[in-house]
Amino acid sequence: MDLSRLTRIDDWTWVVPRTAADTRHEARLYGSRSLLEAMDDKVLEQITNVARLPGLVGPALAMPDAHWGYGFPIGGVAAFDPDHGGIISAGGVGFDISCGIRCLRTDLTAADIAPNAEWLGDALLRDIPAGVGVEGALQLNERELDAALLGGARWAVEQGHGIAADLAVIEEHGCIDGARPDNVSSLAKRRQRGEMGTLGSGNHYLEVQKVERVHDERAAAAFGLFKDQVVVSIHCGSRGLGHQIGTEFLVSLAKAASRLGLVLPDRELACAPIKSPEGQQYLGAMNAAINCALANRQILAHLARRVFARRFPLAQIDTLYDVSHNTCKAERHQVDGRERLLYVHRKGATRAFGPGHPAIPAAYREVGQPVIIGGSMGTGSYILAGTKQSEERAWSSASHGAGRAMSRNQALRRWRGRAVVDELGVRGIVIRSNSMRGIAEEAPGAYKDIDDVAEATERAGLAKRVASLRPLVCIKG
Amino acid sequence: MKKSGSDPDFPPTPDGGGPEIGVRPRFSAARRFAYFDHDADTGIIGRGATLAEAFVQAAEATFALMCDTDAVQPTERIDVEFTEADPELALVTWLNLLLAHANAQGLALGRFALEQDGGRWRGSARGERWHPGLERGTQVKGATLTALNVARDGDGWEARCVVDL
Numbered sequence: 242m243d244l245s246r247l248t249r250i251d252d253w254t255w256v257v258p259r260t261a262a263d264t265r266h267e268a269r270l271y272g273s274r275s276l277l278e279a280m281d282d283k284v285l286e287q288i289t290n291v292a293r294l295p296g297l298v299g300p301a302l303a304m305p306d307a308h309w310g311y312g313f314p315i316g317g318v319a320a321f322d323p324d325h326g327g328i329i330s331a332g333g334v335g336f337d338i339s340c341g342i343r344c345l346r347t348d349l350t351a352a353d354i355a356p357n358a359e360w361l362g363d364a365l366l367r368d369i370p371a372g373v374g375v376e377g378a379l380q381l382n383e384r385e386l387d388a389a390l391l392g393g394a395r396w397a398v399e400q401g402h403g404i405a406a407d408l409a410v411i412e413e414h415g416c417i418d419g420a421r422p423d424n425v426s427s428l429a430k431r432r433q434r435g436e437m438g439t440l441g442s443g444n445h446y447l448e449v450q451k452v453e454r455v456h457d458e459r460a461a462a463a464f465g466l467f468k469d470q471v472v473v474s475i476h477c478g479s480r481g482l483g484h485q486i487g488t489e490f491l492v493s494l495a496k497a498a499s500r501l502g503l504v505l506p507d508r509e510l511a512c513a514p515i516k517s518p519e520g521q522q523y524l525g526a527m528n529a530a531i532n533c534a535l536a537n538r539q540i541l542a543h544l545a546r547r548v549f550a551r552r553f554p555l556a557q558i559d560t561l562y563d564v565s566h567n568t569c570k571a572e573r574h575q576v577d578g579r580e581r582l583l584y585v586h587r588k589g590a591t592r593a594f595g596p597g598h599p600a601i602p603a604a605y606r607e608v609g610q611p612v613i614i615g616g617s618m619g620t621g622s623y624i625l626a627g628t629k630q631s632e633e634r635a636w637s638s639a640s641h642g643a644g645r646a647m648s649r650n651q652a653l654r655r656w657r658g659r660a661v662v663d664e665l666g667v668r669g670i671v672i673r674s675n676s677m678r679g680i681a682e683e684a685p686g687a688y689k690d691i692d693d694v695a696e697a698t699e700r701a702g703l704a705k706r707v708a709s710l711r712p713l714v715c716i717k718g
Numbered sequence: 719m720k721k722s723g724s725d726p727d728f729p730p731t732p733d734g735g736g737p738e739i740g741v742r743p744r745f746s747a748a749r750r751f752a753y754f755d756h757d758a759d760t761g762i763i764g765r766g767a768t769l770a771e772a773f774v775q776a777a778e779a780t781f782a783l784m785c786d787t788d789a790v791q792p793t794e795r796i797d798v799e800f801t802e803a804d805p806e807l808a809l810v811t812w813l814n815l816l817l818a819h820a821n822a823q824g825l826a827l828g829r830f831a832l833e834q835d836g837g838r839w840r841g842s843a844r845g846e847r848w849h850p851g852l853e854r855g856t857q858v859k860g861a862t863l864t865a866l867n868v869a870r871d872g873d874g875w876e877a878r879c880v881v882d883l
Contacts, residue, residue: 265839266813281757307758336859336882337734371785373857374826374848394765443883481821484859488814491863492807571857647754649856649883676854699765718857 242280248298253671253701256300257289268292271635271701272305279646283309284316290506291319291326296327296514298576298583301446302635304590305697306614306644306689310335312509315589318638320574322583323515328503329524330512331494333585333586334569336487337441337633338527339534340478340563341591342613343411343542344624346464347549348557349471351451354713355669357552361449362671362714364548368509369541370718372675373442376435379540384527386430387422389437390482393532394563397539402438407542410602411535411563412592417570420532421525425482425593426489429526430483433533440681442718444642445477447545449714450622456706460608460626465560465709473549473558474616474622475541478567479534486530491521515584524569531568538563561624562602562611574636585636593627593639593704601627612704614695616643617683618672618715619665623695623706630702639704640695655677660712661685665715683717749777754865756880761865763878769805769868770832770839772875777830777843780813780881781820784855792830792844796820803837807840810878813861816843823856826852856883 247255247270255277257268262670264300268288284307291301292311298320307316312332327385354361370377381389389396394415398405408415440447452470467471479486494511496518503512513519546558569586576583594601596612601610608653609626616622620643631637647655658677661684665672674680692709699705750771752855754761760783781787800817801807812832820827820843827845848854864880 283757311862311882315758332863335814336862372853372854374824374852376824428818428822434822435824442854443859452844481818484821485818487882488818488860491860492810495807495863511863549814604807627839645758650753650755650758676856678853678855682856 267300337478338483338530377438390529391602393535394539429485445718450710616691625704723797
């Protein structure tokens with residue numbers, strides 16, 4: 242990105258300057274100079290386009306891991322007021338609605354895993370349905386699927402996939418209100434029939450990790466984390482159902498915007514006023530997809546626990562947290578000293594409520610909401626905690642991943658899947674996948690430095706680092 | 719013979735013991751598709767003498783990201799029909815219908831056909847149910863409106879867009 246097009250506010254905050262005649266809102270980017278320099282200029286173009294959308298409140302924001310998306314940049318955050326013409330955008334949520342990360346904490350240590358890593362890799366690959374064209378063990382009829390779309394992770398637990406204690410530490414307690422299965426097409430439901438409890442492909446993974454370093458002892462204690470502890474992270478979303486909802490509404494909202502006279506700088510910002518019939522239609526379908534994703538991750542977490550139980554029957558495995566990073570959610574925020582209901586789009590961005598927020602589980606409320614930044618299979622991930630400052634700076638939002646440093650095509654030119662597996666094996670990281678191509682595309686070198694992203698997230702005041710995680714076993718979709 | 723190496727539009731795929739996928743000669747009579755870079759996803763390009771042929775090649779490009787389309791046996795067939803006057807939205811609709819039906823029926827697709835009659839489109843695709851013998855690439859979630867362009871290309875047509883992976 243050409244930084245001469247930005248105004249530097251401080252070392253971690255940049256804005257796109259406006260001309261006197263420009264009526265758009267502020268477009269603000271968070272990150273270090275080096276992270277921003279590495280971003281595509283398209284990020285600048287896309288976040289500036291978001292700043293022109295109707296009913297926007299405050300600035301359009303790009304997180305430190307932002308990269309070129311469609312409509313919104315990945316890492317884009319924007320809040321809209323339904324009472325002031327605010328819109329909801331399918332391009333502001335994305336195809337993989339409610340994609341997110343479930344993190345399980347265990348009472349095992351890295352020393353327990355070392356002699357069992359190969360076994361775990363094989364067993365997890367066998368029991369976790371992963372990759373394109375792979376279906377799960379569940380085959381849901383339409384009535385069962387509708388129940389899942391209404392009940393989310395609660396439905397999954399009721400069906401025997403996991404324990405009730407999980408629900409207390411999932412966003413929305415595992416089930417978001419406002420889901421409308423009737424707004425979901427039959428084709429979307431058909432796509433999901435065999436996909437509940439599947440990982441998918443691309444950058445989705447299930448990873449066994451160890452806590453490499455504790456950055457904040459107090460928050461780590463609240464989260465139940467300690468050095469060398471084993472955790473399990475599951476990254477996936479709403480699978481075929483969410484993809485189909487995204488597909489259908491991207492086109493239908495683009496047409497609705499045109500019909501409603503909304504002038505969009507980019508057709509991919511397909512949107513409609515939140516209060517319009519089209520906006521409500523999408524909202525109900527999107528919420529159904531959020532519940533689909535919550536149910537999906539709940540089932541996968543249960544499958545992972547069952548694998549661990551075979552080798553470690555006495556191990557305690559709890560859910561640390563489950564957080565989505567492709568959503569639009571109705572939230573109450575302070576604006577100029579007044580509380581307002583806003584619809585916050587986070588596309589490739591994690592909610593990061595600060596200490597004291599009532600939506601945070603009681604056990605974590607004093608230190609802030611757990612924020613999970615997923616990294617590449619070679620370099621690890623981070624657990625952070627939301628901050629008070631993030632409420633003022635980013636509607637309580639933070640980064641969601643390392644972000645790609647190069648395209649998939651570039652990665653395929655540079656790496657071969659088998660070589661990546663072998664190289665990581667030498668470093669003590671067991672990789673299992675049904676797709677060698679997928680491994681090459683997801684090679685660690687294809688991603689930005691996760692340490693830089695996590696540091697920038699903290700320095701920008703979006704969330705504070707609690708623990709860094711290093712992969713031990715990775716199942717790539 | 720599959721091509722790999724120096725052509726930036728045609729990345730080599732990793733060996734890993736499986737067949738190469740997503741790698742095709744550029745302007746043979748049968749294969750006229752390519753790829754372009756996008757940060758997180760991938761751009762696909764189809765070219766053809768007619769709009770419909772360009773769309774067929776765009777479908778080849780899309781499904782070659784998921785499997786070796788040459789290895790797919792044409793034992794199952796799906797049919798799609800839609801009306802769309804805007805050629806760019808027609809491209810996205812065509813690709814997304816194929817993706818949706820393939821996903822819903824658990825199929826890997828490898829052969830495509832499409833006919834255009836004004837704004838009316840009628841197409842089909844052939845393939846087989848996924849099985850362990852098919853090398854798995856990366857699932858395409860959907861065709862997007864990003865970098866979407868359908869335009870004249872010399873004597874023929876070129877159709878391109880970014881697909882979400």
